[in-house]
Every structure is written in structure tokens, then in C-alpha cells.
Amino acid sequence: MATAHEEHDLPDREIDPSQARETANLEAVIARQVRKYRIAAGLSVGDMAARVGISKAMLSKIENAQTSCSLTTLGRLALGLDIPVTALFRGVDAEREAVYVPAGHGAQISRRGSRVGHHYELLGALRGPHKRxxxxxxxxxxxxxVFPLFQHPGTELIYMLEGVMVYGHGEAHYTMRPGDALQLDGEGTHGPQELVELPIRFLSVTAFGDHPDE
Incomplete structure (x- = not known):
């Protein structure tokens, strides 16, 4: 075991630059949120510090992103401002996955309907924490x-963009015009039943579960 003197002589651990940036960003967000809610509550720095039970100097450092708050202090700040603790973190940057497809650049895909003149353009697939x-x-x-009829796992949303068609789902039939939307259980047989006004374009968005059979 190292002595106190030896611990003092140990070199400082290097800090990951990306981690340092994340910490600085978090401190800036908390500073901004604390100041915003304090002003909205009509409290001065002194009043707020007294209500929370910290010094004016500490509150000033927090509002200027010059210090990191402990969980206890964050809890006190939230209680003093009568807001949930999570409100102090709103605006924290976090990388989230996204898929961008410029107009006309979607991948051409082949499905059962491709052989009967149905044209499918994939606009992207994205897996979130629980769904694809x-x-x-x-x-x-x-x-x-008109053929084919489809059956698949998941829930589908159809949004009509152009033309008119009669779309079937199970025993039900729906006349779809631009602006109409239809949400359906993909396990039920569904597909265009009558092509009333061509050309027809519609957006199909399907949400699947964690597993292919969900």
C-alpha cells in the first residue's frame, strides 16, 4: 500500500479529452438551467442560495459553470426551484442515430410486389433501444x-401522398386519398385492392419488435 507521501508523488491520471468536453458541456447545461429557473422564480442569487442551503459564492460558481455539482446539491437545487432533477439536464448533447436519404436516392428494393409493377424505395431503417x-x-x-397481399410482423403506418386507391386489411377496405393515414397490424393480410387514380404514391413505415417474430 502506498503511503500518503507516495500517493502525493504519483503522477496525475490523464483525462480523456472527450470525457473532459462532456463534463464541461454538462456543467454548462446545468448552469444555464439553474439560472433560467432562478430568474423565472423571481429569486436573487442570495435568496436562492439561502433557500437551497449553499453559499452565494457556490451558487455563482454553479451558474457560471465553474464547478461540478454533487448529486446532493443537484437535489437541493431542484427542490428549491420546485422542478424535477431531470429538468436541470435538459439540453445535454447526446449523439443519437439518424438516417438521412435525399430525394430520389433511396435504395431500390425487391419485394413480392416488384414483379407486378410495384416500385419500392427504401428510405432508411433504424434500430432504437426497443424497436426497429x-x-x-x-x-x-x-x-x-393490384396483387399482392402482405403479412408481416410489426405495426405499419401508411400515409397517402398521391393518387387514390382502395386498400384492404383483413375484411375491411379503405379508400385512401392524399393526406389519409392508415395504421394496421401487419399480421393481418393487407395490400392495394383497387387502383382508382394513378399514379399512386404512399409512404409505408413499419415498426418491428426486438425479435423478427414480434
Missing amino acids: MEAVLVTLTESSE
Whole structure:
């Protein structure tokens, strides 16, 4: 075991620059939120410090992102401002996954309907913490046939963009016009039943569960 003198002589641990940036960003967000809520409550720095039970100097450092708050202090600040603790973290930057597809650049994919003139353009697939989502732009033209019917896991949203069609789901039928939306259980047989006004374009967004059979 190192003595106190030896511990003093140990070199400082290097800090990961990215970790330092995240810490600084967090401190800045907390500083901004504390100041915003304090002013909204009509409290001076002195009043707020007294209410929370910390010194004016400490509160000033917090509001100027010059110190890191302990969990206890964060709890006191939230209690004094009558807000949830999570409100003090709103605005913290966090990398989130996203998929961007410029117009006309979606991947052309083949599905059962491709053989009967259905054109499918994949606009992206994204897996979140609990779900996988897939967005497809479907185009039907004069050469398209009504068939096929589909069945698949997940929940599907159909949003009509152009044209008119009768869309079936199980025993039900829906006349879809631009702006109409239909949400359905993918396990039920579904698909275009009648192509009323061509060309037809609609957006199909399907949310799947964690497992392929969900």
C-alpha cells in the first residue's frame, strides 16, 4: 500500500479529452438551467442560495459553470426551484442515430410486389433501444397490378401522398386519398385492392419488435 507521501508523488491520471468536453458541456447545461429557473422564480442569487442551503459564492460558481455539482446539491437545487432533477439536464448533447436519404436516392428494393409493377424505395431503417423501424416509398403506375397481399410482423403506418386507391386489411377496405393515414397490424393480410387514380404514391413505415417474430 502506498503511503500518503507516495500517493502525493504519483503522477496525475490523464483525462480523456472527450470525457473532459462532456463534463464541461454538462456543467454548462446545468448552469444555464439553474439560472433560467432562478430568474423565472423571481429569486436573487442570495435568496436562492439561502433557500437551497449553499453559499452565494457556490451558487455563482454553479451558474457560471465553474464547478461540478454533487448529486446532493443537484437535489437541493431542484427542490428549491420546485422542478424535477431531470429538468436541470435538459439540453445535454447526446449523439443519437439518424438516417438521412435525399430525394430520389433511396435504395431500390425487391419485394413480392416488384414483379407486378410495384416500385419500392427504401428510405432508411433504424434500430432504437426497443424497436426497429423501416420506411419505404411505394409507387404504383399504369403497369402495376393490384396483387399482392402482405403479412408481416410489426405495426405499419401508411400515409397517402398521391393518387387514390382502395386498400384492404383483413375484411375491411379503405379508400385512401392524399393526406389519409392508415395504421394496421401487419399480421393481418393487407395490400392495394383497387387502383382508382394513378399514379399512386404512399409512404409505408413499419415498426418491428426486438425479435423478427414480434
